[in-house]
Amino acid sequence: MVILKILQRQLTGANxxxxxxxxxxxxxLISALRDIRFAHLPGSGYLPMFNRTDLTDQLQDLAGVNISTQIIPTRTMTANYRNVKV
Known part of the structure; x- marks a missing residue:
């Protein structure tokens, strides 16, 4: 719950x-986070399986990643995972 409150405060402060x-x-916020899903395409990467909204865009901006592109190569997804600051 504390992490969600911090995330809520960061999002409202930034926007x-x-x-x-x-x-x-x-x-x-919980609903938006639960809806972010990916399909793994072996040999290609990951396909976003969520509807893009203002909130998902703000979450991406806050994390410093772009995960709403067509197909995210495995190497890029791994780099995003390592670079996200909690």
Whole structure:
């Protein structure tokens, strides 16, 4: 729960204009994180299997990765995994 609250605070702090009228709820954050899924394509990489939203874009910006492209090569996905700062 503490990690979710920290993430909520970071997102609202980085994008205050997005959350002026409706604050970011923990439930919507959990839902967005659960919906981020990938299909593994052996020999090619990973295919994003989630709908791109403003929240998923903000999560990617906060983490410093771009995971909503067509196919993410395995090498890039491994590098993203190592570089994400918690």
């Amino acid at each position: 205050p204009e997005c959350y002026k009228t409706e604050p970011l709820s923990i439930d919507s």
